[in-house]
Amino acid sequence: MDTSFAPEDLAFRDEVRAFFAEAYDSELQARLNNLETFKEAVIDWQKRLYKKGWIAPGWPKEYGGTGWNATQKFIYETERSAAGIRDVIPFGLNMVGPVIYAFGNEEQKARFLPGILQSDDWWCQGYSEPGAGSDLASLKTRAVREGDEYVVTGAKIWTSYAQYADWIFCLVRTSNEGKKQNGISFLLIDMKSPGIKVNPIVSIDNHHSLNEVEFNEVRVPVANLIGEQDKGWTYAKALLAHERTAIAGVADSKRSLAETRAFAEREVNGGKSLLSDPLFQKRLSDIEIELMALEFTELRVLATVAAGGAPGAESSMLKIKGTEMQQAVQELRMEVAAYYQGVLPNDLTPEQLGHDFGSQARQTYMYGRASTIYGGSNEVQKNIIAKAVLGL
Amino acid sequence: MNFEFTEEQGMLRDSVARFVQDSYDFDTRCKIAASDEGMSRENWQTFAELGWLSVPFAEAHGGFGGGPVDTMVMMEEFGKGIVLEPYLATVLLFGGLLQRGGSVEQQAELIPRIIEGSCLGAFAYLERQSRHAITDIKTTAAVQGDQLVLNGEKVVVFNGASADQLIVAARSSGEQSDEDGITLVLVPADAAGVERTAYRMMDGQVVANITFTDVRVPVADIVGEAGEGYAVMSPVITRANVALAAEALGIMGQLNAKTLEYTKTRKQFDVPIGSFQALQHRMVDTFMAYEQVKSLLYRAVCELDGEGDATAACVHALKVLVDRNGKKIFGEAIQLHGGMGITDELDIGHYAKRLMMINTTFGNGDYHQAKFNELRYSA
Numbered sequence: 001m002d003t004s005f006a007p008e009d010l011a012f013r014d015e016v017r018a019f020f021a022e023a024y025d026s027e028l029q030a031r032l033n034n035l036e037t038f039k040e041a042v043i044d045w046q047k048r049l050y051k052k053g054w055i056a057p058g059w060p061k062e063y064g065g066t067g068w069n070a071t072q073k074f075i076y077e078t079e080r081s082a083a084g085i086r087d088v089i090p091f092g093l094n095m096v097g098p099v100i101y102a103f104g105n106e107e108q109k110a111r112f113l114p115g116i117l118q119s120d121d122w123w124c125q126g127y128s129e130p131g132a133g134s135d136l137a138s139l140k141t142r143a144v145r146e147g148d149e150y151v152v153t154g155a156k157i158w159t160s161y162a163q164y165a166d167w168i169f170c171l172v173r174t175s176n177e178g179k180k181q182n183g184i185s186f187l188l189i190d191m192k193s194p195g196i197k198v199n200p201i202v203s204i205d206n207h208h209s210l211n212e213v214e215f216n217e218v219r220v221p222v223a224n225l226i227g228e229q230d231k232g233w234t235y236a237k238a239l240l241a242h243e244r245t246a247i248a249g250v251a252d253s254k255r256s257l258a259e260t261r262a263f264a265e266r267e268v269n270g271g272k273s274l275l276s277d278p279l280f281q282k283r284l285s286d287i288e289i290e291l292m293a294l295e296f297t298e299l300r301v302l303a304t305v306a307a308g309g310a311p312g313a314e315s316s317m318l319k320i321k322g323t324e325m326q327q328a329v330q331e332l333r334m335e336v337a338a339y340y341q342g343v344l345p346n347d348l349t350p351e352q353l354g355h356d357f358g359s360q361a362r363q364t365y366m367y368g369r370a371s372t373i374y375g376g377s378n379e380v381q382k383n384i385i386a387k388a389v390l391g392l
Numbered sequence: 393m394n395f396e397f398t399e400e401q402g403m404l405r406d407s408v409a410r411f412v413q414d415s416y417d418f419d420t421r422c423k424i425a426a427s428d429e430g431m432s433r434e435n436w437q438t439f440a441e442l443g444w445l446s447v448p449f450a451e452a453h454g455g456f457g458g459g460p461v462d463t464m465v466m467m468e469e470f471g472k473g474i475v476l477e478p479y480l481a482t483v484l485l486f487g488g489l490l491q492r493g494g495s496v497e498q499q500a501e502l503i504p505r506i507i508e509g510s511c512l513g514a515f516a517y518l519e520r521q522s523r524h525a526i527t528d529i530k531t532t533a534a535v536q537g538d539q540l541v542l543n544g545e546k547v548v549v550f551n552g553a554s555a556d557q558l559i560v561a562a563r564s565s566g567e568q569s570d571e572d573g574i575t576l577v578l579v580p581a582d583a584a585g586v587e588r589t590a591y592r593m594m595d596g597q598v599v600a601n602i603t604f605t606d607v608r609v610p611v612a613d614i615v616g617e618a619g620e621g622y623a624v625m626s627p628v629i630t631r632a633n634v635a636l637a638a639e640a641l642g643i644m645g646q647l648n649a650k651t652l653e654y655t656k657t658r659k660q661f662d663v664p665i666g667s668f669q670a671l672q673h674r675m676v677d678t679f680m681a682y683e684q685v686k687s688l689l690y691r692a693v694c695e696l697d698g699e700g701d702a703t704a705a706c707v708h709a710l711k712v713l714v715d716r717n718g719k720k721i722f723g724e725a726i727q728l729h730g731g732m733g734i735t736d737e738l739d740i741g742h743y744a745k746r747l748m749m750i751n752t753t754f755g756n757g758d759y760h761q762a763k764f765n766e767l768r769y770s771a
């Protein structure tokens with residue numbers, strides 16, 4: 001058992017650090033923080049990663065991945081978080097990409113993977129429906145085969161960034177026979193297809209990232225079907241395990257906690273730094289200690305995957321604990337912000353306002369409520385662990 | 393980066409696991425706990441024959457030269473059987489202090505005897521007033537010529553009643569709670585002026601309060617330097633805390649496994665109670681609590697090579713999580729076993745009581761969290 005970094009790992013860490021320091025500048029960060037320029041800034045950044053060859057650390061090398069081992073992936077994630085850089089938009093790179101290279105045919109790989117790697121295509125995820133949330137397999141959006149096309153009718157919901165998307169990957173019902181998990185197919189749909197309508201949903205953080213996507217007799221070429229018709233649930237499940245592992249966001253929580261601690265240190269309460277308050281210290285270390293453990297839980301899962309194992313039910317544990325930690329940090333930061341947590345976004349400078357992180361803390365906290373719901377609610381994850389690990 | 397055990401570590405683990413499985417069933421354990429010494433000398437000889445008593449000692453003294461991972465795999469298996477024999481007291485504490493601070497003569501004389509099983513040891517560090525503060529020492533060690541004179545009392549000395557040799561933490565200078573001025577002294581348990589009062593703890597072990605009245609030992613029996621005992625005992629206790637966490641992990645794993653098994657067989661309302669979602673989610677919570685302790689234990693073991701603040705903080709964190717998650721796990725184990733969970737007849741309560749003792753040994757969760765906060769957050 002050994003988790004120390006070898007000299008080549010340390011050299012790799014320095015290389016990653018140097019690249020982030022050079023390629024991720026404050027001008028880019030400003031554009032990412034501005035809703036008007038968000039999309040083009042994301043694409044710009046992801047293209048820089050693509051040029052460096054680092055856009056898809058999780059992919060096999062033959063499809064454009066990095067070929068990194070578990071330690072290198074861990075170092076990369078840690079450095080990315082430490083540099084304050086958000087993860088790539090996951091829908092293409094972490095979700096549909098792996099499904100296409102694992103289950104798609106050669107033509108589909110050639111057609112879609114380059115657009116994902118180069119961020120030329122913006123993808124969104126068509127899983128949940130108004131009537132199918134945690135019980136995802138009960139989805140009703142139907143695809144009826146007519147010649148070389150499927151005709152798709154129904155609605156998807158909670159679709160992040162559908163307003164920007166070129167493509168959507170959808171679970172659709174192609175059969176009502178047998179178990180509800182059977183008869184589901186995995187379709188790639190061009191968002192410019194006639195019959196698609198995107199309706200914005202403003203979320204609890206006052207932002208618009210979520211949408212409802214309506215499909216009204218949308219015609220999709222059969223060539224856009226992944227794998228076999230009616231077998232989509234199998235592909236969807238493989239994707240969900242990847243998604244859950246990514247959702248854990250341990251490195252990001254670590255950074256976020258360090259920032260929160262720094263905020264607390266300069267926050268003055270009764271003439272003393274908030275960080276010196278024993279009750280605050282207790283809350284901070286409650287989180288920090290769990291995170292120290294979770295970091296190694298994640299490493300253990302990474303090591304298992306590196307040894308040829310697949311992220312199975314462990315990904316459910318990472319999802320549950322990871323999102324609980326995210327929310328714990330978000331809540332603590334709200335406490336640090338005190339009454340400034342209530343400030344709505346405005347044009348005032350921090351000097352005029354007297355504060356610089358309260359509004360952002362609230363937005364993150366409010367939207368953060370979603371993390372224990374999406375990717376399969378944490379209660380569903382517990383059902384999965386109970387069945388798959390505990391044999392109940 | 394890997395979390396694999398070496399072949400030797402795997403064999404060591406299997407060896408202890410086999411012993412627990414074949415020779416340490418719950419009834420046997422209860423009989424040993426009820427015996428006068430609260431442990432079996434016959435088992436201790438078996439430990440010696442199997443080479444377990446040699447594991448952490450240097451090869452120069454006939455030891456196996458093992459590291460923290462070796463200790464960890466053994467302690468985890470001991471935990472699964474709630475093994476009563478004084479491995480912690482004799483090998484890790486008494487032996488650990490000798491290995492770390494003992495003179496060449498002390499090591500050459502005593503370590504081979506520990507390894508062959510002919511010397512039981514104990515570390516007398518606690519006093520009535522000291523609670524979790526290991527530096528709060530009133531017992532005095534005064535130099536008179538080439539002799540040291542000990543006066544005072546030590547309490548809750550693990551293996552204190554059976555030990556042949558003691559290492560006593562006494563004060564030779566400084567204020568009552570200073571780190572400086574602590575002197576570790578080797579004292580034969582049968583020395584004139586040593587009086588032992590034995591009693592039992594809830595986990596079955598027999599401990600002792602030991603009084604020292606003008607006990608005289610040669611100055612040569614100081615372990616390490618006079619007044620510098622803290623530097624010797626502190627890292628030994630840090631390692632002992634990690635070993636205790638490994639034992640706790642073994643216990644938590646057993647509690648979870650036994651509870652899970654029970655909910656699959658126990659029927660109420662015509663179905664196994666494990667089919668109820670309310671119970672399933674609680675068992676998922678205890679499963680995750682166990683995995684988190686395991687992760688932090690591995691982290692601490694990997695960081696034990698260092699002796700700086702990062703290592704110390706990690707071990708404090710570990711002890712916090714063992715305390716918190718241990719309580720959660722044994723609490724759920726008792727609750728989910730229903731009425732049987734609160735009987736003495738069932739092993740669940742015995743596992744719980746050992747966990748409770750581990751939690752209070754070398755500082756409880758609150759103590760370690762305060763230490764963690766001091767290291768991490770004080771300006």
